Amino acid sequence: MSGAIRRVVSGPGASGKSAVIFDDQVPIGQVATIWHTPALPAVNAGADDSAPSYTTELLHSGGSLFMLVRMPPGVEAFWHATDTIDYITMISGSVTLMLEEGEVLLRAGDVFIDRGVIHAWRNDGTEMAVYTCVILPAEPAGAGRTI
Secondary structure, rough: OOEEEEEEEEEOOOOOOEEEEEEEEEEOEEEEEEEEEOOOOOOOOOOOOOOOOOOOOHHHHHEEEEEEEEEEEOOOOOOOOOEEEEEEEEEEEEEEEOOOOOEEEEOOEEEEEOOOOOEEEEEOOOOOOOEEEEEOOOOOOOOOOOO
């Protein structure tokens, strides 16, 4: 499950004027970090790359996290909750969102806002499910995070 996605990032160039500071390929495994800020509000100065390898610790770093996720057919993610608010946009394929009180099928073009509740994902389809996820810190929901 490999490949790459083109990533274009703007920022202040050498002259201090707006410029493209990264135009590269980000290797995509199951989850790829596209951008991460260690704090909020984000610091937009400088030209350092901010796309570390994905780890679950990034979910609770206190900053923002932008990821691209690819879930193959037949995969089911574990049940978990985070102290975050997640904005998810389905790009292709479909996933079943599993909640404690039901399930919902999300397809390409659908958006989902996860407000830190216990959930899991399952790909019952025949094609790769691809979605982006923007994660921001939030107050705990219910008992709070499990990962």
